[in-house]
Amino acid sequence: MKDKLFFTHMMLNRESNQRKSEKWIHKNHTDENTVFIPIWNGNYFFTSSNVSKKCLLELSNATDIFKSNFQVEGCLDDYAYFLGCDIENNNSATFVIDLSLFLPSLEKTIEILSSIIKENIESLDFRYSISLVSKEKASVLGYGRSLSHWHQSSQYCGFCGNKTTSKEGGHSRKCFNENCQKMIFPRTDPVVIMLVEYQQKGQAAKCLLAGHNRSPDNLLSVIAGFVDPGESLEQAVVREVYEEVGLSVEKIDYMASQPWPFPGSLMIGFRVKVKNNTIIIDDEELSSARWCTANEISAFAEWGEDGDDIQIPRKESIARYMIDDWIERNTL
Ligand SMILES: [Zn+2]
Known part of the structure; x- marks a missing residue:
């Protein structure tokens, strides 16, 4: 997979x-x-x-x-x-x-x-x-x-404002200013991305898909957020899930990671079980959120198709990888 x-x-x-x-x-x-x-x-x-x-x-x-x-x-x-x-x-x-x-x-x-x-x-x-x-x-x-x-x-030094120059074949930059000479290194921004699931006894498992304010209206995806300074990945997962959909995390399993060059993120994917299923969305980030079964998601349209049918994320994204993985695990 x-x-x-x-x-x-x-x-x-x-x-x-x-x-x-x-x-x-x-x-x-x-x-x-x-x-x-x-x-x-x-x-x-x-x-x-x-x-x-x-x-x-x-x-x-x-x-x-x-x-x-x-x-x-x-x-x-x-x-x-x-x-x-x-x-x-x-x-x-x-x-x-x-x-x-x-x-x-x-x-x-x-x-x-x-x-x-x-x-x-x-x-x-x-x-x-x-x-x-x-x-x-x-x-x-x-x-x-x-x-x-x-x-x-990174053409200019963030410490003194002087020009910087590429070093180590482009894997660092050094400030030209004799009194500064700070070295800087390519940055990667960590983003936690969560497939949130909930299963009531005797019922099919459901996963949470959300509409994002910055995405097309009919696109549903998993939720994600940048890791804060001083925060562990697990803490970021718990915080983001609570902030975006008001759910309390019970269990976190690491799934996979993916460099996401738009422009320089590292997506770190987790499957997350939550304690309850009452969604309270953060409407600054999300336009909607809902619980979906594997069968429901399988009937959604592909990313980028014409029409107003609900779509799932593009195939290159880890979001889609996580959704497909979940469907595979939960298709009866
Ligand atoms: Zn400098």
């Missing part, structure tokens, strides 16, 4: 010790097997000459391309972030290279990339890119999206 969980099929070895060496990173910049995946503010690029089969744009020899096509200061270190080495492909290094840091126009970026590879190029937001690639590649694109977003939002 866990094989179905999107963004968890990582085929790259992160080489977290090797990547600390600037020399090792630079050797990989010029290796002929190294792959550079261009990204522009969350958009990836696809060759579109063949309409039925769009291919993700990956560049080799980026050092040469960089020198001859882009008039920018600095070196690849400032824009290319090492993701890992491909275990199944000559152990070749993969970098994501963020062109938006020196090319402010997406149209201009497409024009330059098209002229480099002499093919038509189109850009696609990360959200839509993942449906055109394998699940292994989607995990890599998610990783690249999260890491490049962190760099975009």
